[in-house]
Amino acid sequence: MAEARILSAVERAKQRAEIAGRRNMLLLTHLRWFASLGQLVTILTVHFWLGVNLPIGPMITVLAGLVLLNILTLIMLAGRHAVANWELFLALLVDLAALTSQLYMSGGASNPFAPIGLLQVVVGAVLLEAWSSWVLAAMHSAAFGLLTIYYRPLELPLEHTSSLAPIHIFASWLNFVLVAVLLVFFVTRIGRNLRMRDASLAEMRQQAxxxxxxxxxxxxxxxxxxxxxxxxxxxxxxxxxxxxxxxxxxxxxxxxxxxxxxxxxxxxxxxxxxxxxxSGEARSEGLERTTLRRFVKSVADQWTLQHPGVLRLDDRLTENPAIAADRTLAQIVTNVLDNAAEADATLVEMTAETKKGNLLLIVRDDGSGFPTEMLRNLGTPYHSSKDRRGAGLGLFLAVNVMRKLGGSIEIRNGRVRGALVTLSIPLDALALSDADG
Structure with a gap:
């Protein structure tokens, strides 16, 4: 049961992530418009106003490529509702290539705008999965390091000429790497914490x-x-x-x-x-003092009266404490046995044992088992293989009653045929209180 719920939650989270990816891709295109416009203004200002000789043709060609990428991206998003992580990662790699090309043609790491690559690292840490964020940060660091060695020197006017010592260039690269690593580390951690909080809130809302x-x-x-x-x-x-x-x-x-x-x-x-x-209306007269073994046997005997020759009880109880017989729990066990019978089981085996302070009731049958779709939705009301009104409430109630008792229920199909249902109930939840005694 827990595995089925986890799988279902993972699938829903994946769908939400893909839909959110579309919005993130749109945001990335908006940032690219601003970046392209900023680069165009900077290139024209430096070349024509400051008199710095830049390769205008190739640099404008790179900007035209970014504009074309944006147009193609918008066309792609027009007919789609989901964008995967790898598509966002690929788009940011194109941005990295474009930025590296521009810096290569304008002084490399000595360009005062070289650290702007950290902005892309931050964007990647926010929008991408953790592994791709780290890969992007590593590639930016590598690109910055290569730009300290391979680049087209700027032909600056004499009044703007200056030089940086190699140690200064190395320190700039090291500073870039440290900031990139710290940014990815903290942003991904914060994002993960926020996602965990949102998942917890969603689970609480579902439970309520x-x-x-x-x-x-x-x-x-x-x-x-x-x-x-x-x-x-x-x-x-x-x-x-x-x-x-x-x-x-x-x-x-x-x-x-x-x-x-x-x-x-x-x-x-x-x-x-x-x-x-x-419902609490018959508690005073319905509460019965008994033992654990007697309680399990009585539930099995009552069910056997309606289904003779089907149930086989395997008593492996190593403890037999005095308990308050819980009719609700007895009804849940009966519902599990009824489900096995309705699945055309000819043999139902119920094993009772105590382990680590819990009562374990393991029910195996040779019936038709649970459909895959039903396993994904077990524990939610009105999901059942039975075609009748109100079907599916039994397991829904069982899941919630187990949760109230501090226990759990796990349901899965057998390897070949049938189903396996495991009920785990803390013995403390069944123990007699002073009022019961």
Whole structure:
């Protein structure tokens, strides 16, 4: 169950990331427009106003390439709703190549605008996944290092001529690398913390919605249980009277049918009583002091009355503490067994054991198992393989009751056939309190 929920959450997160990637790509195109305009103004100002001889043709060609990239990107985004991380990474690599080319043609690392590559490192750390952020930072650092060796020297007028010592150039490169590493490290960490916070908030909202759903279902179930109590009691009395009639008693086949009817009515009354007990309306008279082994055996025996010859109980309990019999838990176990029977299982094995302070109930069956789509949505209401109204609530309630008890439920298909359901309940949640004793 936990694995199915995790897989489902991962898939939803991946879809959200791809949709967010489209917005990030649009943001990247906006930044590229500003960067292209800024580079054009700077190139023209330095060449014509400051009198610095620059290779205008090649540098304008690089800017034209960035403009063309933006146009192609906007055309691509017009018919798409998702952009993957690798596409953002590739776009930033093109920006890196363009910036490196411009710096190569205008003095390399001695160009006062050389550290502007850190802006692209920051953008990459914010928009990209961690691995691609680190690769981008490494490539920027490598490019800056190469620009300290390979570049086209600027032909500056005498009044603007100056030179930097090699140690100064090396220190500038080292400073670039340190800042790039720290930026990627802290920005990715902050981004991860924010994503974890958002995921936690989303999980809390989902849990609150599920609990609200449970409350509303509980109110409806409690009202229905009150209304069903009287007709079930009447049926129990009528069936009991039939059993005592002399003309019915002589018909053994009819007596067997009446016996099955009494068992079915008793089962219905027990379910109704469990609903009232779970809602807190029958707690004082429904609470029963028993032992762990007796509780597990009674649940198995009750289910066997309705499905003779199907269930096999494997008692491996190493502890047998006194507990307060919980009808809600008994109903959950019964629902799990019912699901196995409805999946055409001919053999259901339930193993009971205690491990690390928990009661483990492991139910295996040889039925048809769970469909893949159902496994992805287990624990959410109205997702079921049964084509009837209200189907799927049993496992939804089981997940939430286990969570309330501090336990868990894990569901998966068998390797060949059938399903495996594991219920884990802390023994402390079942222990007798002073009020119960």
């Amino acid at each position: 919605a599920e609990e609200d759903h449970i409350v509303r279902m509980g109110l409806l179930a409690s009202g229905a249980a009150h209304e069903l109590g009287t007709p079930l009691s009447s049926l129990a009395v009528i069936v009991g009277d039939w059993r005592k009639r002399p003309d019915f008693a002589a018909n053994h086949s009819l007596i067997e049918d009446i016996t099955e009817m009494q068992i079915a009515v008793a089962r219905c009354k027990e379910i109704v009583g469990g609903i009232l007990y779970a």
